[in-house]
Amino acid sequence: MTTTIMVAGGAGYIGSHMVQTLLAENYDVVIVDNLSTGHRQAVNPQARFYEGDTRDRQFLEKVFSQEKITAVIHMDAFSIVPESVQEPLKYFDNNVIGMVTLLEAMQKHDVHYIIFSSTAATFGNPTKIPVGDTDPQDPINPYGESKLIMEYMMRWVDQAYGIKFVALRYFNAAGALADGSIGEDHRPETHLIPIILRTAVGEQAELKIYGDDYQTPDGTNIRDYVHVMDLTQAHLLAVQYLQAGQASTCFNLGSSTGFSVKEILQAARKITGQPIPAQVAPRRGGDPDILIADNTRAKKILGWKPRYDNVEDIIQTAWNWKQKHPQGYQD
Ligand code: NAD
Ligand code: UDP
Incomplete structure (x- = not known):
């Protein structure tokens, strides 16, 4: 049925x-x-x-x-x-x-x-x-x-x-479907990875890193x-x-692992081969220092097996989408 x-x-x-x-x-x-x-x-x-x-x-x-x-x-x-x-x-x-x-x-x-x-x-x-x-x-x-x-x-x-x-x-x-046919296109875009990729293609001059004085090893938020x-x-x-x-x-x-804003930026520079200028800006407000999920129960009870355990692979798929759709969706 x-x-x-x-x-x-x-x-x-x-x-x-x-x-x-x-x-x-x-x-x-x-x-x-x-x-x-x-x-x-x-x-x-x-x-x-x-x-x-x-x-x-x-x-x-x-x-x-x-x-x-x-x-x-x-x-x-x-x-x-x-x-x-x-x-x-x-x-x-x-x-x-x-x-x-x-x-x-x-x-x-x-x-x-x-x-x-x-x-x-x-x-x-x-x-x-x-x-x-x-x-x-x-x-x-x-x-x-x-x-x-x-x-x-x-x-x-x-x-x-x-x-x-x-x-x-x-x-x-x-991330996005690996073939880059569909992807993330929020308007306005507020999420870190699409904003970084937008900066990689020169749509905006630089990434603003919202605060580097958080209680984390490099001072930027971990997600x-x-x-x-x-x-x-x-x-x-x-x-x-x-x-x-x-x-x-x-x-x-979640993936049960965390990456700081600076780590995501570094990974994106590597994947895109672009310098991606960035500057530290004031805190955006309302951002907790660190957010990481404990996904043990989802894995155990649902049998969930996340396939993407590497943040570079995640960014690569978002980059595939960005390269195929530099302006995002047309309507
Ligand atoms: P999105 O804005 O891309 O998708 C939401 C969709 O719902 C849009 O297509 C929109 O047109 C439609 N929609 C909104 N209100 C509607 C209504 N009243 N009637 C009919 N359609 C309506 O957002 P997304 O990033 O795909 O997020 C999807 C869901 O996941 C949301 O509920 C969001 O709260 C949740 N979520 C997203 C994230 C994230 O990182 N993107 C994280 C946690 C939870
Ligand atoms: N962030 C940033 N610059 C941006 C967008 C986001 O420094 O232009 C930071 C933000 O402060 C947060 C992290 O990136 O620490 C993830 O933000 P996002 O909005 O993608 O997700 P959130 O964790 O807020 O749901």
Whole structure:
């Protein structure tokens, strides 16, 4: 029997890679996306695409009536931290209300499984490194708060209606499909690796290193970069985990290794062969010194085996995408 998976946010960075993985595994895929931050060009033509907003009940009713969905992969959210601080209501509206209407539609149409893109931002300044799945969550910005609320919502909805969930808290998603056909194109771009590669091709004059006085060996922030295709594999395993009748749960997804901003810059210089000018700038605000995931549980329970364990390979795939699409997507 065909399993139909809805990818909400399937025109976005991680969503488009998710769709690619599902299609490669012969799943039937439905994409729901309002293209607010995603790209029409990133929509895989092998999937059925419904353009619309997950907050729109009539729109969702149409999609869930036309399609027999087995599981929803929820990747449709706003995720720019500084913007969330400036405009918190925009974030609670899109992220939290979007989750309410989606769960309502799932309940009405008897869809029992949801896999949710959560984030390391739900932890705020973690109490220990590496960050474990059950460590205290205490977000320090509205984006992280909105995602934590969504995790809590799913718990209550499971209790009341039996909709099972897996929340996957990504650390720093990075890289692209190795052939460079799809990749990361956020506008504005705030993430380190695409900004470094933009600097490599001269689109911006220099990288600003946001602070070199953190409590780390070289003074710059340490992050856990995890390849986007490894993230999509974890989602696939999470769907199978729920289909096997397992209980709702949350996992931290990272590589379990950390790299500083300066180390990432050095690796990118090596891969691109470009000098990539950089200058230390003031702290951006709200950046914890170090974030590294403890991925032991995801490996043990889901059987997750991240294939990219080398940050240079991750950057290489992002570089493949950049070289093939210097201006990003065209629409
Ligand atoms: P993205 O902006 O590229 O993708 C989000 C997609 O959702 C876009 O295509 C957008 O058009 C769509 N969307 C947003 N609101 C919608 C709505 N109301 N209705 C329909 N479509 C809507 O972002 P991304 O980097 O691919 O992130 C995907 C998910 O992963 C997000 O939920 C984000 O919070 C989470 N996440 C990302 C990272 C990261 O490093 N990129 C880290 C942790 C968690
Ligand atoms: N960073 C930087 N310059 C940039 C963008 C990011 O120094 O132009 C740093 C940022 O301060 C953080 C790290 O790179 O320490 C990763 O930032 P990113 O926004 O990619 O991910 P985050 O960890 O904030 O989710």
